[in-house]
Amino acid sequence: xTARMPAIYLPHGGGPWPWMPPGQFxxxxxxKAWLQGIPAGLPERPRAILSVTAHWExxxxxxxxxxNPPMLYDYYGFPPETYTIQWPAPGEPALAARVxxxxxxxxxxxxxxxxxxxxxxxxxPLAVAWPKADVPVVxxxxxxxxxxxxxxxxxQALAPLRDEGVLIVGSxxxxxxxxxxxxxxxxxxxxxxxxxxxxxxxxxxxxxxxxLRRWAEAPGGRACHPREEHLLPLMVIAxxxxxxxxxxxxxxxxxxxxxxxxxxx
Numbered sequence: 579x580t581a582r583m584p585a586i587y588l589p590h591g592g593g594p595w596p597w598m599p600p601g602q603f604x605x606x607x608x609x610k611a612w613l614q615g616i617p618a619g620l621p622e623r624p625r626a627i628l629s630v631t632a633h634w635e636x637x638x639x640x641x642x643x644x645x646n647p648p649m650l651y652d653y654y655g656f657p658p659e660t661y662t663i664q665w666p667a668p669g670e671p672a673l674a675a676r677v678x679x680x681x682x683x684x685x686x687x688x689x690x691x692x693x694x695x696x697x698x699x700x701x702x703p704l705a706v707a708w709p710k711a712d713v714p715v716v717x718x719x720x721x722x723x724x725x726x727x728x729x730x731x732x733x734q735a736l737a738p739l740r741d742e743g744v745l746i747v748g749s750x751x752x753x754x755x756x757x758x759x760x761x762x763x764x765x766x767x768x769x770x771x772x773x774x775x776x777x778x779x780x781x782x783x784x785x786x787x788x789x790l791r792r793w794a795e796a797p798g799g800r801a802c803h804p805r806e807e808h809l810l811p812l813m814v815i816a817x818x819x820x821x822x823x824x825x826x827x828x829x830x831x832x833x834x835x836x837x838x839x840x841x842x843x
Contacts, residue, residue, distance in 0.1 A: 733817020748811030
């Protein structure tokens with residue numbers, strides 16, 4: 579028997595922050611400690627991880643299926659050594675195929691990328707949580723257009739994975755407005771939106787999903803997400819949660835704004 583895995587929406591921070599000098603991004607110790615604690619909080623070691631990353635968009639949900647994915651350094655202007663980081667977690671083509679089968683059974687067309695590497699939405703948080711890179715990882719893209727309902731449906735289709743030893747992770751940021759980071763200008767909006775998001779995610783599933791569909795109407799919604807790609811992984815996680823009620827597992831100020839993580843199960 580395999581214990582049901584939770585589904586987690588987590589903040590991945592800024593760029594390759596774990597490899598930067600202390601203080602470069604401001605105090606990040608709380609995020610690092612929280613990420614490091616994820617494995618111990620799981621019911622058992624995951625067989626594999628499905629990472630829904632904010633940094634990949636395709637016309638249909640697309641899975642990575644390389645058996646040994648390369649690194650994808652999709653950030654700019656950082657020190658040269660951050661472009662040589664290695665995190666050699668294996669892929670799992672069989673899981674990629676299972677993801678596509680579940681999507682197909684739900685009537686959702688999907689795609690496959692046999693070459694894509696780990697982007698920083700995946701390797702940054704998972705390298706902190708699993709530094710030995712010893713758990714297979716498959717990435718899943720967002721769908722262009724960033725429609726909340728589409729992503730809720732994707733999560734609903736993938737929910738059976740949680741009973742198959744797969745940890746589903748949605749990697750983004752609950753605040754993502756580059757002008758507001760570090761400047762102090764995003765603090766008030768982040769606090770308003772964070773309070774709404776936390777209350778929404780700990781509501782019953784009907785209330786939660788209705789709220790997430792209308793996230794742009796929330797206090798500070800568009801101020802926090804001028805473009806919502808860092809929020810949409812949460813929709814997949816909420817879809818995979820089914821009737822489960824969420825809990826806020828991380829709620830701190832980083833990069834000058836309030837940020838949360840949400841876990842279901």
